[in-house]
Amino acid sequence: MKNKKVLFVISTVLVAGLLTGCGTGENTNGSTGGTQTEENIVAKFHPSIEIKEENDTVMVNFKVKNTSGELQKLTFSTGLKVDYIIYDENGKKVKQYSEDAMSTQAIEEITLEENQDIENGFSISDLYNGRFTIEVFLTAQEEDIKVSTDLIIEKSIYNKGKGLLIGQIDPHTIELDIDGEKGAYQLTEEAMEQLTLLNEGDTVEFIFTENDIQKTIEKFLTE
Numbered sequence: 001m002k003n004k005k006v007l008f009v010i011s012t013v014l015v016a017g018l019l020t021g022c023g024t025g026e027n028t029n030g031s032t033g034g035t036q037t038e039e040n041i042v043a044k045f046h047p048s049i050e051i052k053e054e055n056d057t058v059m060v061n062f063k064v065k066n067t068s069g070e071l072q073k074l075t076f077s078t079g080l081k082v083d084y085i086i087y088d089e090n091g092k093k094v095k096q097y098s099e100d101a102m103s104t105q106a107i108e109e110i111t112l113e114e115n116q117d118i119e120n121g122f123s124i125s126d127l128y129n130g131r132f133t134i135e136v137f138l139t140a141q142e143e144d145i146k147v148s149t150d151l152i153i154e155k156s157i158y159n160k161g162k163g164l165l166i167g168q169i170d171p172h173t174i175e176l177d178i179d180g181e182k183g184a185y186q187l188t189e190e191a192m193e194q195l196t197l198l199n200e201g202d203t204v205e206f207i208f209t210e211n212d213i214q215k216t217i218e219k220f221l222t223e
Helices: 038-044 189-195
Strands: 005-009 024-028 045-054 057-066 072-076 082-088 093-096 108-112 117-124 130-138 144-153 159-170 173-178 181-187 203-210 215-220
Touching: 045 144, 057 082, 057 130, 057 144, 082 117, 108 117, 181 189, 189 215
Parallel strands: 005 117, 181 215
Antiparallel strands: 024 144, 045 057, 057 117, 072 108, 082 093, 082 130, 130 144, 159 173, 159 203, 173 181, 203 215
């Protein structure tokens, strides 16, 4: 039987940088249709992920193939058929696509023939330089089909910083002590709003950009 593909393309703006990694599939019991073993799910579907850099954007392609040898039905409760979560190197969630994306609330069923694929592509930009893990998964009710891979961002204009808040110099500038070195940082409007919740002497984490003239805090990282 000839291979067939169902293509869903999702474009998002999240992260710019260099990303490398090797995807590994993870499969657990489905939420409906009775208890299933991991071996049964692996036999039914094969998830894979491909990652490459194009200019300053990371392109991620997520594919799920029906390897069961028979027709398989997948039911989706919304128009969002794929989701992903990005974690930092400490396992803290940095971003989840579904928290920002808008989707229709309508049940849709898709039937996959033998060797047929569901293929999902999206672009990511705006993460800071560092190490991450991305987990991509289908939102189907029958199965929990997902794959994860490491991300290494090296070419982003954004960096992560941590320091002691000494005080405010003017409405849009603060002074920080980072590893014993004091310096001034400009603030974006978002960072200025967040500053009202901080106190002098607090240890703060933040995302910043810099050029030959100044360093600018884009936002503070809060719980």
